[in-house]
Amino acid sequence: MDLQFTQEEDAFRAEVKAFIADNLPDHIQRKVRSGTPLDKEDFEAWHAALNSRNWLGATWPKEHGGPGWNNTQRHIFAEEAALAYAPRLVAFGVSMLGPVLLKFGTEAQKAEILPRILNGDDWWCQGYSEPGAGSDLANLKTRAVRDGDDYIINGQKTWTTLGQHANKIFCLVRTDADVKPQEGISFILVDIDTPGIEMRPIRLIEGGHEVNEVFFTDVRVPASNLVGQENEGWTIAKYLLTHERTNIAGTGYAMRDLAALKDLAARTMRNGKPLSEDPLFAAEMAEAEIDLEALRVTNLRVLAESETGAATNYESSMLKIKGTVIVQRLNGLTRQALGAAAAPFPAVDLPANALTVPEDAAAAAATYFNNRKLSIFGGSNEIQRNIIAKDLFRG
Incomplete structure (x- = not known):
């Protein structure tokens, strides 16, 4: 199995990078980088930019307004968008309902609903x-x-x-x-x-x-x-959740968070030296990085198998579990690196310069607490382990 990207795939990655650089508004990128909540208009702006290139419905065929990408191209786009601090797509229309209608919908439903999803007429x-x-x-x-x-x-x-x-x-x-x-x-x-x-x-x-x-x-x-x-809804629900869990894996977001954590640890001083040189903290970062690299390789293996039809159903559950656990761990290490600055505090009347808070701290606690949901939604990780066990050891 060849896990190396081809020249054509590397060229596609360069095309994606250039498109994001030219089309992702600076103010939206700054919001994502700082952890500031996005407005509806922010999501819609990025949505419209992607649709202008027919890149919005990444899993959709060309005849319905999608790019006709294969699984590897979709992976490359998702990874580069995350690394560039692009917003997560609002998945409910393009990544969940769209694929459901393409497989189970009537021709009338497809003709009416799919264009409205791409055009942003419906949320x-x-x-x-x-x-x-x-x-x-x-x-x-x-x-x-x-x-x-x-x-x-x-x-x-x-x-x-x-x-x-x-x-x-x-x-x-x-x-x-x-x-x-x-x-x-x-x-x-x-x-x-x-x-x-x-x-x-x-x-x-x-x-x-x-x-x-x-x-x-x-x-x-x-x-x-x-x-x-x-x-027939249970069959449709399982089909939809397979798409949702694969998206939740989010290796690109974990790579981005790891890079930010390394930068934070390198400039955070503890006991007269950078936190990155603290043996215990460095070991925890290394362990998280090893887990992430293993997940990335597994993801590439699943991509390679999916192109030949050899991928199995339990693998989306496996990617979901590991991807969410790694993101939560990186969130925790970020708060640990920030120390007291990561704790939410009320707006009180303090003397000037009484409290110096790094920019990284602005959303660290909120992100940490919000992302506890990752191991629950899309099907809890405990349920996903049951799915893996049943699929692997059936019979």
């Missing part, structure tokens, strides 16, 4: 988790009852990321309560302006508003909004 969010159904998604209770040409939906969704910006939501709903839980779920598209929908913000531990809870009370949705067949 989609995801209605999967519920108060009693997160890692155990099959336990969801939100009901959709057929009534003529409509479904009537009642229930609650939670942890709806960036739902405050969205005008559309794709949901898993229970359409049959008398069968095995996984067999009674359907996948349906809902306009958030539909009467009976209420969205409430959830404030996170670091004070941000990133997620929401959504309530459905007698929400009437056209039956034509059903994706695939009724009670």
Whole structure:
């Protein structure tokens, strides 16, 4: 197995770097670098820049407005975008619903919805988790009852990321309560302006508003909004989550965070010498770097296998687990390097120069606490280990 990039792939990487340098707005790059939360307009600006080059729907075929990239090209783009401090794409439309519609949607759904995703006409969010159904998604209770040409939906969704910006939501709903839980779920598209929908913000531990809870009370949705067949939603959900978990691995983001950590450790003085020369801290950084390099090689191996059709389903779960654990570890080491400066503190009236806080500290605590979610969403890491065990040792 050849894990080296070809000349054509190296040329593509150079093309990606040049495009990002020319099209990523400086103010957005500064926000990402500093950990400042992005506005809706920031996401939309980067979204539009990529779409102008037909690079937005990275997994989409050319006939539907995508670039027609192979897995290796998608990996190269994702890595370079992360290293350049480009925003993460809002994945719900382009990376989740888009691939679902391409595989399971009707021709009418594809013709209507896919161009609106690329053009930024619609902002989609995801209605999967519920108060009693997160890692155990099959336990969801939100009901959709057929009534003529409509479904009537009642229930609650939670942890709806960036739902405050969205005008559309794709949901898993229970359409049959008398069968095995996984067999009674359907996948349906809902306009958030539909009467009976209420969205409430959830404030996170670091004070941000990133997620929401959504309530459905007698929400009437056209039956034509059903994706695939009724009670086929579990199959669609698994397909979608495979895309989500692969994105979560994020080796490019971990590489970027490691480089920033090394720079911070080299200029942070402890006991008269740089922190990077402290044996214990240097050993922890080295261990994180070794794990990251192993993940990168594994990712390349999976890419190589996927091009030949040899990749297996459990590998997306494996990449998700290791990728999220490494990012969390780097976040922790960054806070450790910053020491007391990384602790959130109230705006108090202090004498001038009483407290000198490095620029790196601005979002260190918020990032650390926010990223605890990585080992939970997209399917908790404990559930992913069960998937790996079942796939590897089946029979």
